Amino acid sequence: MTVYLDCASTTPIEPSVADIIRRFIEVDYGNAASPIHDYGTFARMAVDHARGQIAKLVKVRRDDVIFTSGATEANNLAILGLREFGLQTGRRHLICSAIEHKAVLEPLEALTQAGFEMTLIPAGSDGRIIVTELQKALRPETLLVSTMQVNNETGIVQPLAEVAEVLNNHLAYWHVDAAQGFGKELDSITHPRIDMISISGHKIYGPKGIGALILRKRDGTPPPLKQLIYGGDQEQGLRPGTLPVPLIAGLGEAARCALRQHAERLEKVTSIRSQALAALAELNPVINSSPEQSLPHYINISLPGIPAATAIEALAGTIAISSTSACTSHTMAPSYVLKAMGRPEAETTSALRFSWCHLTEDVDWETVVTILKNLRNTTGN
């Protein structure tokens, strides 16, 4: 059976999460907004509980967690939600890095259509954003800085503590897209300077269709966001609509497991990475994600001469991997992230992302290497 090694695009579900989702679909199916009977009250309690479980991971208050349909919606709310405040105050300058996910880049680009100006911060060849460039880009009228916690293609952990130092005496709101790192790397997003954090359920062994935007208050005041949709006062008016209690309870349980099982999960993924690096070393790959700087759940390598699509197809019976982000991989376009890191075309078009988790079964690395070696012989590289 093919072993799933595409956990960066989505993870398998944790069994205890699946049990809880089933409970709130089949048994406790009340509406959290109808706490006028036992069904509704218990649903409301489950939502409160999940909120608390997520808040614990980020060290915020329970009421700082706003549920959304996923990290994409959370990113959109964080960015587009500031539009009115920016227009009113004349602060129309935005900053983000060139290696952000499309779910950050596209809403920012949408704001540029409304008169905002955007500065892209480059990444170095190590895949980390260049913080001195952020320092240079900051202006008095900078409204928002958006940086990711962990890059979704390379797994490289971004220097959030350094970004925090640069932003220390600036009023700009700081949004961190933590879709890839939430629940895996625990420390960096607890920094009190971060104003907004986007998270996703299906990247941490939870369900698809749920995420959250975490809003940290400054002197008791949350970032001045305006809702993007209308129709109710759920989620403090920022995200109207009936709360999907089964998904929320599932996300809460996923967050609980991330905290409680952190050390053992880390040990398992680090061990898989060691096996992968040892096996793939035979191919002399270009390593795009240095083990010192990336999450141990990933490696991203390039095998110049073997097009990524050819390798993925050849490996399909043994392992399921991808080349770039799940949101762009269907286009088979070369990675814009690796391009931003200054990698030549031969490397951007042959990049492979292997990503695993604590639920990953044993991988037959010998067969993987043999298949790739054969491909290399066939292509003459």
Add this chain to the structure above:
Amino acid sequence: MDIFAELEKVTRHEHEHGELPDWLAEPIYEVINNPRRYQGKDYLIEMLIDQLNEYDVYAEAGCCRWASDHEDIKRTLGKLNQ
């Protein structure tokens, strides 16, 4: 820490130093003293721990509800005993 030990710790704290009344503490001690009966109900026990950590007699008062009161704890205990 084992989940039952954690439940005991927070219950004792709220009971002996907080405002958790005897009538509410007693059924929680029942859970703590019978871990086998409540095996596989980690979700509800975690919920109970959180509610005890945020226990506030006046949780229903005021405009916003960011604490748990005796009604929440009673309901969770009811679910645990179903």
